[in-house]
Amino acid sequence: MANESLAPTRGAVPGASNGAQSPFISVDSVWKVFGKNPERVLEPLYAEMDKSFIQSELGNVIGLQDVSFSVEQGETFVIMGLSGSGKSTMVRCLIRLIEPTAGSIVIDGDDITAMSDKDLIEFRRSKIAMVFQHYGLMPHRSVIDNASWGLEVQGVDQATRYERTREILDLVGLTGWEDAYPRQLSGGMQQRVGLARALAVDTGVLLMDEPFSGLDPLIRRQMQDELVRLQDELHKTIVFITHDLNEALKLGDRIAIMHDGKVAQIGSPEDIVLRPEDSYVGDFTQDVRIESILTARKVMVPPMVTFPGHLNPRAALDAFGRANRFLGWVVDEVGRYIGALSHSAAERASRSGAARLDQVQECLDQEYPVLTPATNFDEIIPVAMGVDHALPVVDDDRLLVGEVHRTDVAEALAIASASSPDYEANAAENAAQDTDKS
Amino acid sequence: MATITSDQPDPQTSSSQTDTEITPQQQPIYRRSLPVIYRWAIALATTLVVLLICVIVWEPNMDFPSEVSQQQDDGSTKQVEIGRLIASEIKTATTWLVRNWGGMFDGIDYLITYAMVWIEDGLRWIPWPATFVAVGALSLILGTWRLSLFSLVSLVFIGVMNRWDSAVETIAIILFSVSVSILIALPLGIIGAKSNRFDAFMRPVLDGMQTMPSYVYLVPGILFFGLGYTPAVIATVIYAVPPAIRLTNLGIRQVSAETVEAARSFGTSPAQLLTKVQMPMAMPTIMAGINQTTMLALSMVVIASLVGASGLGEDVFRALQQQDPGNSVIAGMSIVLIAIVIDRLTQAAARRRQEILSDN
Incomplete structure (x- = not known):
């Protein structure tokens, strides 16, 4: 069995090998064997044997087989796999709702596997919160009592926990439903309660086990968008389980694809789609549209022509001439984007005798389309077709970070579409990129 | 797992x-x-x-070999029935217990009799109009006006038929037996729900308690405690407690595994899990068990009267001895009416609880 090649441990390795600060969540060679005497399956005798053979000979089902990965603080890490792949078992091992058979799990410096029952309860109370596919709400408790459950078991008094929970219910859009009972809510709203319950305890780590799988597609998309919005605000470390590749690609900073209890590949959405490392991942991702994966970040280049807002229009014209361009970006003192400036607008402004660019409305074209680094090609392509020049890329703080050229977009698409199904080469390239990053 | x-x-x-x-x-x-x-x-x-x-x-009607040969003192051997041998051992053991542990049995007898007399006196002290108002209001709150009307008509029947005192005595023994049953059933049911091994041990014991003819434990009951309330209460509890234990166990096991898992993921301690999640969610099932326990306790009143418990059961038993069908029917009807009223009341209470938990 090609054990080693299929279960890459590189997810856990970079932090350790570099001697840099260790990752926030670090899972190292975790095994879960169901059935009697699970330890015997780990003996060298069985190492080379097939999973189904072990199952029929010993009666042990292998749920997780040498799973390793690491998650950085503030990252959304998605574990994706079909049912039976071990993804739900893995996330339960993280808080020992299921006891791992072997391996080590360290979260925020605490070794989970070595904890006593008492420490484990304390850890679950303070460090981690979980959202479940089937909500797991208590039918005999109202929405606010459900959402404040985590605080209640911590021993927080009622007034304090209601106050805190009301804020969170407001955050997830459940204001006015505090006194309702779960049975009175739709599935989407019940899951909002589940989410509120997890957010109310204010832990650093959020585990989400297929939280949106039970919801209908429209609500699911709405909840995904909401999670993205919340995550922008809260910056939690999220481990998100899903069987839906699109959901994984949409939410994940990095994705681990699990298959048959093993990790098939770990990487960014782009790695997974463009450079699958084995045929399983390749088959999985072949239908994914490349346009939805590639983003402006991939093709953006440093802005070529930028003008400080206080610049004289005449000087701007000179700059246009030197750069041989007809469009540039006007920024303020700290580099924030304030508008697009066309050559003709600069010409008119200089003729009218204006002293500064930012005093002329026409020189700060607000209509010109603007991208963010995360804008994907699906959105870029129609916009790029509609304009003759490059497009500015602006980050969350309105800082101008680059520009995107139509030709680069086309080229990136062509390269990605032609990407070879050479899994070994893909693996090598992914590994090389990882070393570059770290 | x-x-x-x-x-x-x-x-x-x-x-x-x-x-x-x-x-x-x-x-x-x-x-x-x-x-x-x-x-x-x-x-x-x-x-x-x-x-x-x-x-x-051999021949068609074969005897089962139920005898063994036993060595006698004089060296000769004699055929002895195995069953008789064991029966006499049990008798010896019982006698030994009565002789050597009499103090303990007297103590238990004293406690139970004292509590029973106290409850009975308390119930008898309540004037009947107050009972009418209380029962009527309770059935109106928990159930419907129809239940309320039925309860009051039942009370009128019992009163008019001059069975009020007997009924109070019966209610007292039911109240006490059911309370003792609940005190026994809740912990045993909870342990049974947590431990499969204990559950496997309890199951045949409970089967035995329900199917063993009551006379079998009435006899040692009389030997240990003498005639009176105590053997009656103990016999009633033995017969009536199994459904409360079983349904407490079942109710806790039925609590959705997802809810329990979610609760545990937030650092819920085992005690918090039991008191705040499992017991509240199991409550309708537990109440169904208590309802059944009450019904079984009521069905024991005639047998309890054999060992000296007064009340409606005694009335039925006396009518039987005197071959008086009229009084036997009246006392029997009173028991049935009490049973129906208690049953509907507890069911209505359980239903209200169930409504909160349903649809989930």
């Missing part, structure tokens, strides 16, 4: 994903054994063969 998640690697599905071809080991067991029809045929044939041999070699 296997029931915790819906997404466990189920042996059948996970293996069928890896290889579609089913190996013999993965087939269900019955496919590998003999066809059912052959098994029946073999069983029938074996029985016939044994029957034939016995009839031919």
Whole structure:
């Protein structure tokens, strides 16, 4: 069995090998064997044997087989796999709702596997919160009592926990439903309660086990968008389980694809789609549209022509001439984007005798389309077709970070579409990129 | 652990994903054994063969060998029945217990009698109009006006038929027996829900308590405690407690595994889990168990009267002795009416609880 090649441990390795600060969540060679005497399956005798053979000979089902990965603080890490792949078992091992058979799990410096029952309860109370596919709400408790459950078991008094929970219910859009009972809510709203319950305890780590799988597609998309919005605000470390590749690609900073209890590949959405490392991942991702994966970040280049807002229009014209361009970006003192400036607008402004660019409305074209680094090609392509020049890329703080050229977009698409199904080469390239990053 | 998640690697599905071809080991067991029809045929044939041999070699009406030979003091041997031997041992043990542990039994007897007299006096002290108002209001709050009307008509019947005092005595013994049953049932049910081993041990014990004829434990009851309330209460509890234990156990086991898992993930301690999640969610089932326990306790009142418990049961028993069908029917009807009222009241209470938990 090609054990080693299929279960890459590189997810856990970079932090350790570099001697840099260790990752926030670090899972190292975790095994879960169901059935009697699970330890015997780990003996060298069985190492080379097939999973189904072990199952029929010993009666042990292998749920997780040498799973390793690491998650950085503030990252959304998605574990994706079909049912039976071990993804739900893995996330339960993280808080020992299921006891791992072997391996080590360290979260925020605490070794989970070595904890006593008492420490484990304390850890679950303070460090981690979980959202479940089937909500797991208590039918005999109202929405606010459900959402404040985590605080209640911590021993927080009622007034304090209601106050805190009301804020969170407001955050997830459940204001006015505090006194309702779960049975009175739709599935989407019940899951909002589940989410509120997890957010109310204010832990650093959020585990989400297929939280949106039970919801209908429209609500699911709405909840995904909401999670993205919340995550922008809260910056939690999220481990998100899903069987839906699109959901994984949409939410994940990095994705681990699990298959048959093993990790098939770990990487960014782009790695997974463009450079699958084995045929399983390749088959999985072949239908994914490349346009939805590639983003402006991939093709953006440093802005070529930028003008400080206080610049004289005449000087701007000179700059246009030197750069041989007809469009540039006007920024303020700290580099924030304030508008697009066309050559003709600069010409008119200089003729009218204006002293500064930012005093002329026409020189700060607000209509010109603007991208963010995360804008994907699906959105870029129609916009790029509609304009003759490059497009500015602006980050969350309105800082101008680059520009995107139509030709680069086309080229990136062509390269990605032609990407070879050479899994070994893909693996090598992914590994090389990882070393570059770290 | 296997029931915790819906997404466990189920042996059948996970293996069928890896290889579609089913190996013999993965087939269900019955496919590998003999066809059912052959098994029946073999069983029938074996029985016939044994029957034939016995009839031919010995004779049709065979005696079961129930005697053993025992060495006598004088060296001779004598045939002794095994059953009689064991029965006499049990009798000896009972006598020994009465002789040596009499103090303890007297103490228990004193406690139970004292509590019973106290409850009875308390109930008797309540003036009947107050009882009417209380029962009427309670059934109106928990149930409907129809239940309220029925309860009041039942009380009027009991009063008019001059059974009020008997009814109060009966209610007192029911109240006490059911309270004791609940005190026993809740902890045993909870332990049974947490431990499969304890559950496996309790199951045959409970079966025995429910099927063992009451007379069997009435006799040692009288030997230990004498006639009176105590053997009546103990017999009633033995007969009535099993459903409360079973349904407490069942109710806790039925609490959705997902809810329990979610609660545990937030650092809920085992005690918090029991008191704040499992017990509240199991409450309708537990109340159904208490309802059944109450009904069984009521069905024991006549037998309890055999060992000295007064009340409606005693009225029925006396009418039986005097061959007086009229009084027997009136006392019997009173028991039935009390049973129906208590049953409807507790069910209505359980239903209100169930409504909160339903649809989930």
